[in-house]
Amino acid sequence: MNEERILRPGAVALVTGASAGIGLATVEALAAKGLRVICAARDKPRLDKLAARLDGAHALELDVTDAEACAGILDRLPGDLREIDILIANAGGDVGGRKRFDEGEVEDWARTVETNVTGMIRTCHAVIPGMLARGRGHVVTLGSIAGLRTFTHGSIYAATKFAVRAFTQGLRADYADTDLRITEILPGMTQTEFAARRFHGDEKRGQEFYETFPANLGAVDIANAILYALEQPPQVTVAQMVVVPTRER
Numbered sequence: 001m002n003e004e005r006i007l008r009p010g011a012v013a014l015v016t017g018a019s020a021g022i023g024l025a026t027v028e029a030l031a032a033k034g035l036r037v038i039c040a041a042r043d044k045p046r047l048d049k050l051a052a053r054l055d056g057a058h059a060l061e062l063d064v065t066d067a068e069a070c071a072g073i074l075d076r077l078p079g080d081l082r083e084i085d086i087l088i089a090n091a092g093g094d095v096g097g098r099k100r101f102d103e104g105e106v107e108d109w110a111r112t113v114e115t116n117v118t119g120m121i122r123t124c125h126a127v128i129p130g131m132l133a134r135g136r137g138h139v140v141t142l143g144s145i146a147g148l149r150t151f152t153h154g155s156i157y158a159a160t161k162f163a164v165r166a167f168t169q170g171l172r173a174d175y176a177d178t179d180l181r182i183t184e185i186l187p188g189m190t191q192t193e194f195a196a197r198r199f200h201g202d203e204k205r206g207q208e209f210y211e212t213f214p215a216n217l218g219a220v221d222i223a224n225a226i227l228y229a230l231e232q233p234p235q236v237t238v239a240q241m242v243v244v245p246t247r248e249r
């Protein structure tokens with residue numbers, strides 16, 4: 001086993017969904033530790049601004065629902081960033097969600113599955129072979145407490161997060177005879193752009209949604225949990241971490 005810590009200055013991390021929320025907070029936390037962070041999302045101008053203010057950060061325009069773009073991730077990176085040590089598979093959402101199943105748009109449901117599940121699978125498929133070849137790597141997936149229990153008007157989002165949980169467990173089983181570490185972080189309610197996006201960009205409604213809860217986590221709280229998993233010595237895998245607000249409904 002390679003005894004070197006994976007979370008070290010100069011290591012390369014790829015974060016999907018890096019333009020906002022948990023992904024953005026994770027990019028900032030990793031850059032603060034001296035990692036070279038590939039910031040991937042669809043909003044390239046936002047990523048460019050982020051990369052400009054963080055040492056060692058690189059903006060990568062990526063829609064995880066685009067099969068070709070995912071398959072070509074490594075080809076589109078500068079040579080010195082192709083050996084990815086850490087993948088934070090975070091891109092996700094629930095656009096058009098919080099509706100009774102039949103009242104939601106089926107295209108929104110399909111898009112949520114394509115983003116949260118297929119997109120995660122495609123990203124991992126592009127990155128994991130290199131990790132295996134080098135004999136080191138840490139994959140962190142963003143599940144949710146919605147992957148542990150369903151809720152009313154959340155059938156599809158919960159289905160995607162149950163899938164993330166099964167996929168992550170499956171990866172851990174597949175690579176149990178390697179030094180790859182596979183972690184799932186399962187956040188509870190976290191105040192980000194997630195709710196506004198769910199309501200098709202209605203920020204007021206997003207804010208009101210968060211106000212119905214006694215407390216919400218911040219994106220930094222989840223970034224801290226991710227960092228904790230990454231910081232463990234090579235022989236330790238944090239398999240799952242459920243992080244919820246202390247006061248819950």
Ligand SMILES: NC(=O)c1ccc[n+]([C@@H]2O[C@H](COP(=O)([O-])OP(=O)(O)OC[C@H]3O[C@@H](n4cnc5c(N)ncnc54)[C@H](OP(=O)(O)O)[C@@H]3O)[C@@H](O)[C@H]2O)c1
Pocket residue numbers: 016017018019020021022023040041042043044062063064065090091092093115119142143144145186187188189190191192193194195197219
């Ligand atoms: N917030 C919560 O309460 C909560 C709780 C549990 C789990 N989670 C999970 O945590 C992850 C991050 O959520 P968040 O709260 O940080 O949400 P957020 O603030 O809405 O950020 C979502 C990020 O995902 C990116 N994204 C969305 N669709 C994408 C696509 N097709 N391709 C590439 N990037 C895409 C967005 O960037 P672009 O628009 O620029 O592409 C954005 O950077 C998600 O997987 C979510 O399910 C969140």
